Amino acid sequence: MDMPEPDLGVIARKARIVARMRAALPVDAVIDAPEELRVYECDALTAYRCPPLAAVLPRTTAEVSAVLRIACEEGVPVVPRGSGTSLAGGAMPTADSVILGVARMNAVLETDYDNRFIRVQSGRTNLSVSGAVEAEGFFYAPDPSSQLACAIAGNIAMNSGGAHCLKYGVTTNNLLGVTLVKMDGTVLTLGGPWGEPAGLDLLGVVCGSEGQLGVVTEAWLRILPKPEGARPVLVGFDSNEVAGACVSDIIKAGILPVAIEFMDRPCIRATEAFAKAGYPDCEALLIIEVEGSEAEIAEQLTRIRQIALAHDPVEFREAADEDQAKRIWLGRKSAFGAMGQLGDYMCLDGTIPVSSLPHVLKRIGEMSVQFGLDVGNVFHAGDGNMHPLILFDANKPGDLEKCEAFGAEILKLCVEVGGCLTGEHGVGIEKRDLMSVQFDAADMEAQMRVKDVFDPKWLLNPAKVFPLGVSETRRAG
Amino acid sequence: MRPTTEADLAEAIAAATAPLLVRGGGTRTIGQAVGDVLETGGLTGVALYEPGALTLVVRAGTPVAEVERVLAADRQRLAFEVPDLRGLLGREGVSTIGGVVAANASGPRRVQVGAARDALLGVRFVDGSGTVIKNGGRVMKNVTGYDLVKLLAGSRGTLGVLTEVSFKVQALPEAEATLVIGGLGDEAGLAALRRALGSPFDISGAARHSGQSLIRVEGMAGSVAYRLDRLRALVGGDVKVAEAAVSAALWRDVRDVALFHDKPGEVWRIVTLSTAAAEIAGRLAGEALWDCGGGLIWLRLDHGRGAEVAAAVAGRGHATRVRGDGGPVFPPEAPEVALLAAGLRAKFDPRGILNAGLMG
Numbered sequence: 001m002d003m004p005e006p007d008l009g010v011i012a013r014k015a016r017i018v019a020r021m022r023a024a025l026p027v028d029a030v031i032d033a034p035e036e037l038r039v040y041e042c043d044a045l046t047a048y049r050c051p052p053l054a055a056v057l058p059r060t061t062a063e064v065s066a067v068l069r070i071a072c073e074e075g076v077p078v079v080p081r082g083s084g085t086s087l088a089g090g091a092m093p094t095a096d097s098v099i100l101g102v103a104r105m106n107a108v109l110e111t112d113y114d115n116r117f118i119r120v121q122s123g124r125t126n127l128s129v130s131g132a133v134e135a136e137g138f139f140y141a142p143d144p145s146s147q148l149a150c151a152i153a154g155n156i157a158m159n160s161g162g163a164h165c166l167k168y169g170v171t172t173n174n175l176l177g178v179t180l181v182k183m184d185g186t187v188l189t190l191g192g193p194w195g196e197p198a199g200l201d202l203l204g205v206v207c208g209s210e211g212q213l214g215v216v217t218e219a220w221l222r223i224l225p226k227p228e229g230a231r232p233v234l235v236g237f238d239s240n241e242v243a244g245a246c247v248s249d250i251i252k253a254g255i256l257p258v259a260i261e262f263m264d265r266p267c268i269r270a271t272e273a274f275a276k277a278g279y280p281d282c283e284a285l286l287i288i289e290v291e292g293s294e295a296e297i298a299e300q301l302t303r304i305r306q307i308a309l310a311h312d313p314v315e316f317r318e319a320a321d322e323d324q325a326k327r328i329w330l331g332r333k334s335a336f337g338a339m340g341q342l343g344d345y346m347c348l349d350g351t352i353p354v355s356s357l358p359h360v361l362k363r364i365g366e367m368s369v370q371f372g373l374d375v376g377n378v379f380h381a382g383d384g385n386m387h388p389l390i391l392f393d394a395n396k397p398g399d400l401e402k403c404e405a406f407g408a409e410i411l412k413l414c415v416e417v418g419g420c421l422t423g424e425h426g427v428g429i430e431k432r433d434l435m436s437v438q439f440d441a442a443d444m445e446a447q448m449r450v451k452d453v454f455d456p457k458w459l460l461n462p463a464k465v466f467p468l469g470v471s472e473t474r475r476a477g
Numbered sequence: 478m479r480p481t482t483e484a485d486l487a488e489a490i491a492a493a494t495a496p497l498l499v500r501g502g503g504t505r506t507i508g509q510a511v512g513d514v515l516e517t518g519g520l521t522g523v524a525l526y527e528p529g530a531l532t533l534v535v536r537a538g539t540p541v542a543e544v545e546r547v548l549a550a551d552r553q554r555l556a557f558e559v560p561d562l563r564g565l566l567g568r569e570g571v572s573t574i575g576g577v578v579a580a581n582a583s584g585p586r587r588v589q590v591g592a593a594r595d596a597l598l599g600v601r602f603v604d605g606s607g608t609v610i611k612n613g614g615r616v617m618k619n620v621t622g623y624d625l626v627k628l629l630a631g632s633r634g635t636l637g638v639l640t641e642v643s644f645k646v647q648a649l650p651e652a653e654a655t656l657v658i659g660g661l662g663d664e665a666g667l668a669a670l671r672r673a674l675g676s677p678f679d680i681s682g683a684a685r686h687s688g689q690s691l692i693r694v695e696g697m698a699g700s701v702a703y704r705l706d707r708l709r710a711l712v713g714g715d716v717k718v719a720e721a722a723v724s725a726a727l728w729r730d731v732r733d734v735a736l737f738h739d740k741p742g743e744v745w746r747i748v749t750l751s752t753a754a755a756e757i758a759g760r761l762a763g764e765a766l767w768d769c770g771g772g773l774i775w776l777r778l779d780h781g782r783g784a785e786v787a788a789a790v791a792g793r794g795h796a797t798r799v800r801g802d803g804g805p806v807f808p809p810e811a812p813e814v815a816l817l818a819a820g821l822r823a824k825f826d827p828r829g830i831l832n833a834g835l836m837g
Contacts, residue, residue, distance in 0.1 A: 114671050115750045115772070137677075159620045170618065172627065173595045188813040194772055196748045197631070198795040198808045199836055200818045201581070201594060204627020208620050225677045248529030254552065254648030255697075296700040303697070351616040354530040383617040384530070423618035431621075438621055439611070446610045446825070447623040453820035465622065 001048050001089075001429055004463050004475065006096035010076050011053060017074050017098070018054050024066040029104075031055040040081065040099045044146075045089040045430055047400060052079065052093035057101045061179055061187055061217040064100065068215065069185030071098055077459050078183070080211040082154025083125065085146040087347060088428025090158060090210050094463060100215060102153045108132045109218060117176055117193045118223050122153035122216045126160075129221060138223040141168035144424065145336075156216050159208030161424035166382035167258040167291075168224070170424065172207040179218035180206060183455040193220045205450055210426055211461045213454040227291035230258065232328045233301060235308045236282035236315040240264065243284035244357040246311045247381045250288070251354075255303055260382035261287040261332050264361060267339070267376030267389070268331070274338030277331035280315040286381065287332055335378045336389065342374070344394040346403050350414030351385045351423035363413055364388055371406040373399075385423035386414070412437050427465045435467055444470055481519040483601065483609060483640040489515065490638065491607025496833045499634035501538065501576025504569075505562045507799050508633070508806040510832040517575050520640055523547055525615065531646050532598070532615050537575025537639040544574050548646055556647035557593050558584025558728075564738040566800055575639040581631030584732035585682040585693070588674060588769045594630035596644050602629060602637035605826025615643045628821070634832040636825040650695035654705055655682070655724040658690040660715035663755045666690040667771040669712040671751050674770045676711055678704040684731045686766040690714070691727055736766050737777050743801030745786050747774040749794030757789050807836055 010017070018032045031037060032054040041049040053076070058064045071078045077097040084091050093099050102123035110119040113136050120129055126147040129140040143162035144150055150160070156178065161170040168174070177191030190203040197203055206213050237243040247260055263271070263285045272279050279285060290300040301318060308316055319325035331338075339345050352360050361377060368375045374391045388410055392403035411421045411431065415438045421431045435444060444466055451458065451474075458474045478497075480486040490497065496512030520538035527533075528551040535544055541559050548554050559577050563569065576582075578600070583592035590596070599613030612625035629636060658669055663685070670683040673692045682693030692712065694704045709716050719727055730736070737744055742763075749757060751771035758765035763778040778786070783804035790796045795808035810818060815837060822829070 112750075112752075113675060114752050116674065138675075159624065161618050161620075165618065169591065169595060172624065173591050186813050188811065188817075190814065192794070194748050194750055194794045196592070196773075198748075198797075199810050199814070200636075200821065201627045201631050202814065202817060202821075204594060204630070205624055207627070208624045225675055227679075228677050251531055252529050252551075252648065254650060256648075292700060293703060295703055296697070299697050299699045351618045353527065353532065353616060355527055380618070385616075385618040418614070419616050420614050420619045420621040422621050423616070424620055426620050427622065435622060438614075442608050443611055444622070446604065446608075446612070446625060449824040450623055450625070450628070450821065453817060453824055 002468055003050065003094055003429070004468060006094050010074070010096040013074065014053055017070070017076055020070045020074070021054070021056055021067060024070060025056065025058060025063050029057050029059070029063065031057070040093060043084040043086040043089060043091040045087055045092065045428065048089060048092060048429065050093055050095055052097050052099045053095065055099040055101060057104050059104045061181060064181045064215055064217050065185045065187050067100055068181055068183055072184045072457065072459060075457070075459065077462050079461050080153065080157065080215050082123065082151030082157065083149045085150040086154060086158065086426065086428055088422070088426045088430040090426050090428040090464060092429055102151060102217065105217060112193065113138065115193060116223050117220050119193070119218060119220045120152060121218055122156065123151050126150050126152060126155055133223050137226050139226050140221055141174050141224055142171045152219055152221070153216050156207050156219060157209065157211040158424070158426040161385065163259045163261065163380060166260060166380070167256055172204060174222045175203065175207055176220040176222055178203060178206065178216045180214040180216055182214045183457065183460045191220065195222070210428065210465050212451050212465060213460070228293045229297060230289055230291045231297050231301070231319050232287050232289040232325055233304060233319065234279070234315070234317040234328045235286045235288065235313045236280040237284045237311065237313050238282060240284045240361045241358040242311050243286055244354065246286065246308055248354060249307045250304060251382065253303060253307060255300055257288045257290050257382065259287070259289040262379035262381035263332065263335065264377040266374060267335055267378055270342055270376055271331040271335050271338040274341050275331050275334035277327055277334070279331050282314045287328055332378070339376055339389045339391065343391045345389045345391050346407055348388045348390070348407050348410055349385060349423050349425040350411045350419055350421055351383070352414050352417050352419035354381065354384045356417040356419070357381070360386070360413060360417060364410055367406060367409055371402055373403055373406055384419065408434060429464055432465060433467050435465070436470070448474060478513065479516040479519045483520065483603070486520065486638060486640060487603045487607045487609050490603050490605065493830055496830045499638050499832050501573030501579065502540070502571040504572040505566065505576060505580050505582055507797070508835045510835040512830070512833065515638065517638060518571065518573055524641060528553055532643065533646050534615055534641065534643040535574055536641050538573050541572045541574055541577060552649045553646045554649055555596065555644060556586060556590040557596050558586045558732055560584050560732045562733065565734045565744065574642060578630050578639055578642050579633050585684055585728055585768050588683055589679065589681040590647070594627050597626050597630050597642060598645055599643040600626050600629050600639055601641040602639045604637045605828055605831045610637065613643070617645050633835055635822055635836050636831070638831065652698040652701040653693060653695040653721065653724050654701050655719045655727055656692040656705060656708055656712065657717045657719055658692070658712055658714040659688060661690060663759065667751060667755050667767060669714060670770045672711055673708055676708065678708055682728055682731070683770040684766070684768045685771070686731070686736050691731065693724065693728060731766065731768055734766060734775050736764070737775065740777060742777045743780050743782065744799050745776045745778065745796050746799050747776055747786070747790055747794060747796040748772065749774065749790060753793045757793070760789050761785060810837065
């Protein structure tokens, strides 16, 4: 993975830059000892590491503004960091950059149940946002699988999704407003608790901009009343095609499950060996979850059963109680861990039109033979967001490169069938060089113009999202 | 000008030497832009429709009615309920789907499913220099690159001219019904809407006008019946139930602001917090239609009261004058936000020819 050559001039001025930041912030907010900076050398894309020049951990918007103003004046790149759970390298630093971590900014600032919003500092973790409103019967809907650890700041940067976004949407659909600090230190408010923007939807483009337009320090988030109940069913099929057709029929019938998860045979076998959830040994398995009162759940499940049985499943299993419901989810929730037992893995997240599912799975199977690497597929089937897990051996020379080449081929296939490179993880550095598969020069130019406006010097998380060759002249300027 | 292909449209913009007034059907345009009229109504047709994936890709000049007809044939719809503002604004003509996106026009179901921008999966557009740009796509989850889709939604033709839009669509529900609650004052009537929206009963419409509060539920028949029962107990007041077509007609009227058709005066669209909504409308003493649980007020006033409206709303949302003459149409932006917006316009439309001056 190429990263730009660090600016040696910046590195030479480290002492001065750190001193200026120390003078502007509380004494414990600036970290520059090499051993303490190891924490920040990577995010959850652990294959690539580089310690930053320094790390700062501000507690307020004013402190964030002060840090950015100094960095802007000094010409130092800044890499914002939430909890460091990015799978795409979104928070990976360069040797000449300062990590700006929002982890200490985790307060709840306001909850308003009448108007159904919460305002939090952006370092607050996703799950603890729901935790703050749970007692009143509310929750925050986007639920990335890292929700125990991941910060709202990172969710906004990556426009995170989750298993339940088929019904509730992703971060952008649940984000009402933000306090944003631009690279030059300017603090501004976009949106607000009322949600709808007054002019251009700048909030809409900030969400998902991978920390390249500004640092979000506070956010207004929509909260929703919790449903009365939820229940999953498990359906096993002999073929991926039939499972795909079943998903399509459920959607067409107007039933809106909160989640439709898909696992293929390699993944089912791995999770069975690991978690022993009692899944049938079949080609494809769906977990479908519906919500509502007892009667509403029964009404939806009756319809889903009718549709599923018409596709001749090898198994249709309803959860009779909470324990059985947990067992149905157990395998799915253990899938990544189970694959991890088999070796190192790389997790992709391209999205495809649901109708292309059988074709794409068949091609992935063929490529798996061709590359000599095993792959298991877990999949948010309702919205076409795939998660192929490619197994490799990090200790075997050349295996990582082979795995990356295989991954790139899968993502190209996703684009070819009408989908995209990434559904919820983001581009970061991981998929940066594949952007030109999905976008031509004019498309990327249009996106980079937005950064030109927010961050004219291209100092904020600069070496991400766009292929280095494409962004080079801007970063140099 | 009325190009019929994206390439012709791009050429027309590239060759333009004077400002262009970009127009879909002109049925919901507000504000003043001047220039040679550039119509998108010639760019028509469904490019792709996959009911099983809830996906529709359609060219921007396609009439909304045509889009709705195509979807209805497969028992589907645009979830965000496109308002027809011709009656309110005294317009004629054919609303286009591109115009809907450019205005981010959305109806009462916004409380449940969001606005047009939330259903929008992808766009193709031509910027002010005549370059064709695509962003987003046709799949529901997509974080590849920046989300220009959201930026274009509601940009009213000032960043580019839309040529193609893709949507996540929704299956038609089996049943719908509305609780019609009378006997409550505005403050209590809006509080009833808030109680409903804070319940687990998945409200798809919450509005109030003419002394009645309306709460809509949609879905499978048994579920609709169940939720109506539970809501009735929750909201109190003098409650009647409207079902099926009767319910649908109630919401068509809310969506299109039918209350103000054929009545004189300015009409303001005020976005605010539900808890401030009764007070704002009361202070301005106009005729009000509250939608989105009170978070949206359509307010009819005598002419020339813009300054009072701005003062009443200040710090609690924003107000747009959708009908009436004189004074600003769009609310002012904070200087640092206006600077970013102006910067984006200068990048996407360097010659300043697309609906110049419309939004600021």
